Amino acid sequence: MTSERIAKRFAACAEQRRPALVTFITAGDPDLATGQAILDGLPAAGADLIELGMPFSDPMADGVAIQLGGQRALADGHTLKTTLGMVKNFRKNDADTPIVLMGYYNPLYSYGAEKFLSDAKEAGVDGLIIVDLPFEEDEELCIPALKAGLNFIRLTTPTTHDARLKLVLQNTSGFVYYVSMTGVTGAAISNYKAVGEAVTRIKAQTDLPVAVGFGIKTAEDAALIGRDADGVVVGTALVNAVATSLVEGKASATTIGAVHDLVASLAEGVRRARA
Amino acid sequence: MNMSKPNSLRNGPDEEGRFGIFGGRFVAETLMPLIGELSDAYAAAKIDPAYIKELDDLNTHYTGRPSPLYFAERMSEHLKGAKIFFKREELNHTGSHKLNNGLGQILLAKRMGKTRIIAETGAGQHGVATATVCARFGLPCVVYMGATDVERQAPNVFRMKLLGAEIVPVTAGAGTLKDAMNEALRDWVANVDDTYYLIGTAAGPHPYPAMVRDFQSIIGAELREQFAQKEGGTPDALVACIGGGSNAIGLFHEFLDDPDVKMYGAEAGGHGIDVENGHAASMTGGRPGVLHGNRTYLLQDDDGQILEGHSISAGLDYPGVGPEHSFLKDSGRVTYVPITDNEALEAFQLCAKLEGILPALESAHGLAEVIKLAPTMDKDQTIVLCLSGRGDKDVDTVGKHLGVKF
Known part of the structure; x- marks a missing residue:
């Protein structure tokens, strides 16, 4: 049975006539206890869906901020198993907020794909976004994930032409993640109009919700992108909030609050997107 | 290209870019359409007589091919075993086998209408080859190089600058080749319209491993002809060093279906294979994983995080x-x-003294394997080493290790 939490949450947001706020944080950044507290407080701060980044030594599609977030977690001894443990803890108090794990394939492959899928499902994970698994490699993890009852959320980008988009959407479930630009996470969106057009183009080909990510940093960005998109994803800005709160590389008294305050302001942004 | 026998080892990759379970196209969606475009462009180019002729002409008159097959007489006498030959890729223009690939890809980039070239480099040999072909064809060139490598390969950094390339030192991770490759991939994702990524080794997403191998296979193809003329038949053994493995696959591929030709790849054993993260022998000391677009043997920890590896040689x-x-x-x-590292250092010095040739530290790894192998073979047997690069760039490094103050 594929997790329904994602579909339910997008439907609930649509009913409120607003886009969903999707928040990305790196698991275990800057340390496990702080990371867990940040994660646990995201729904109350206003996050509708959570993307939990699985730290990887070589995050080829990420900009410096998220690279450094992953390095902080890894330096603290974080592993894939710890990430799953964080989800398990989160689920003790929250049965409704969808959690999507985002990252790169090798740690999962090393863990063992089948074992990972069953452990992730058991921990309460709803879906996966694996950056370096295009549909050409669907047999690796996408098909087994769908069979195991996990959503497999696919990235589409400005370079995904129409013929390719059909194939990209074929095994996609949960939602479609539109990457707003050709670039790494944390770069700036240069053409908001083009993003809106791309969302319209994708929505013409699928009934799934379309969330837009890469380059959304402020409540204003979220409001602007959220006019067309069913969800807006914010990642780098939140990881930067962690980074700027650190004192001598360690979590400070302001770290958790810094992330939750930014989420609250973004939540306010998505609520005026279509007002 | 490889339409030989059904059971041939030379048939790979398949349409998905797989060699058995290895290879593939594990890249972000942004890059997939580009990789498809590259596959199509290369498939068209490699059967286009005009493209083939232009590449042949450059190989002959710009690189100086064919590279000689040299009988290393004193080395053979010294080791008291098999006859040792060097396939002298270090005599190519720019001093290594890397130009074979650089020329093939720059002509492809031109055909595809790309106007900006990016590359990664470790020792700087590929960076120099790329900067060279960019100068030759008037294209801007950005080379990503780990900050650690920038420091230990200073002469090559200056060479690239003279050739007009922009060098971007990469400080992430340990500042070596894998970090440079990550950064080059990030550049490519951000500049998809005009930029061609000129990968230097037979790795990365399909079609790179097959394409780079094809460009380097001129090494083995020439060798077959030269050896038949010189000695008759085929060599008993082939030896090459392996970082990403482009000179080795270029040497081996021609002979994969010749069962009498034994093949040895020398990986970077660093401080020793038992020293944790003290070597870069991904096949001897690693396990299969997925990185930089392909599944292959990788150095990684229990959690699937990639290790940096160590070698005295920046190219390995x-x-x-x-x-x-x-x-x-x-x-x-x-x-x-x-x-x-120590075996390579000894081979480096021995080659200088006996043959008057300074091999690159990368190639010295291959030579160290020859030194082990030759005495176990008969005097009428033969070994060919791919002497993939020249060692001038390594004189500082070797000096430091031998305690010499410049």
């Missing part, structure tokens, strides 16, 4: 290896062995 300290080598390892066709 890559935690992965080309996927075709992983396939050839598992099939048993090629024997891959680790060579330590």
Whole structure:
């Protein structure tokens, strides 16, 4: 049975006539206890869906901020198993907020794909976004994930032409993640109009919700992108909030609050997107 | 290109870019359409007589091919075993085998209408080759190089600057080749319209491993002809060093279906294969994983995080290896062995004294394997080493290790 939490949450947001706020944080950044507290407080701060980044030594599609977030977690001894443990803890108090794990394939492959899928499902994970698994490699993890009852959320980008988009959407479930630009996470969106057009183009080909990510940093960005998109994803800005709160590389008294305050302001942004 | 026998080891990759379970196209969606475009462009180019002629002409008159097959007489006498030959890729223009690939790809980039070239480099040999072909064809060139490598390969950094390239030192991670490759991929994702990524080794997403191998296969093809003329028949053994493995696959590929030709790949054994993260022997000391677009043997920890690896040679300290080598390892066709820093240093010095040739530290790893192998073979047997690069760039490094103050 594929997790329904994602579909339910997008439907609930649509009913409120607003886009969903999707928040990305790196698991275990800057340390496990702080990371867990940040994660646990995201729904109350206003996050509708959570993307939990699985730290990887070589995050080829990420900009410096998220690279450094992953390095902080890894330096603290974080592993894939710890990430799953964080989800398990989160689920003790929250049965409704969808959690999507985002990252790169090798740690999962090393863990063992089948074992990972069953452990992730058991921990309460709803879906996966694996950056370096295009549909050409669907047999690796996408098909087994769908069979195991996990959503497999696919990235589409400005370079995904129409013929390719059909194939990209074929095994996609949960939602479609539109990457707003050709670039790494944390770069700036240069053409908001083009993003809106791309969302319209994708929505013409699928009934799934379309969330837009890469380059959304402020409540204003979220409001602007959220006019067309069913969800807006914010990642780098939140990881930067962690980074700027650190004192001598360690979590400070302001770290958790810094992330939750930014989420609250973004939540306010998505609520005026279509007002 | 490889339409030989059905059971041939030379048939790979398949349409998905797989050599057995290795290879593939594990890249972000942004890059997939580009990789498809590249596959199509290369498939068209390699059967286009105009493209082939232009590349042949450059190989002959710009690079100086064919590279000589040299009988290393004193080395052979010294080791008291098999006759040793060097396939002298270090005599190519720019001093290594890297130009074979650089020329093939720059002509392709031009055909595709690309106007900006990016590359990664470890020792700087590929960076120099790329900067060279960019100068020759008037294209801007950005080379990503780990900050650690920038420091230990200073002469090559200056050479690239003279050739007009922009060098971007990469400080992430340990500042070596894998970090440079990550950064080059980030550049490519951000500049998809005009930029061509000129990968230097037979690794990365399909079609790179097959394409780079094809460009380097001129090494083995020439060798077959030269050896038949010189000695008759085929060599008994081939030896090459393996970082990503482009000179090795270029040497081996021609002979994969010749069962009498034994093949040895020398990996970077660093401080020793038992020293944790102290070597870069991905096949001897790693396990299969997925990085930089392909599945292959990788140095990684229990959690699947990629290790940096270590080698005295900046060109070998890559935690992965080309996927075709992983396939050839598992099939048993090629024997891959680790060579330590010290063994390579000794081989470097011995070659200087006996043959008057300074091999690159990378190639010295291959030579160290020859030094082990030759005495176990008969005097009428033959070994060919791919002398992939020249060692001028390594004189500082070798000096430091031998305690010389410049």
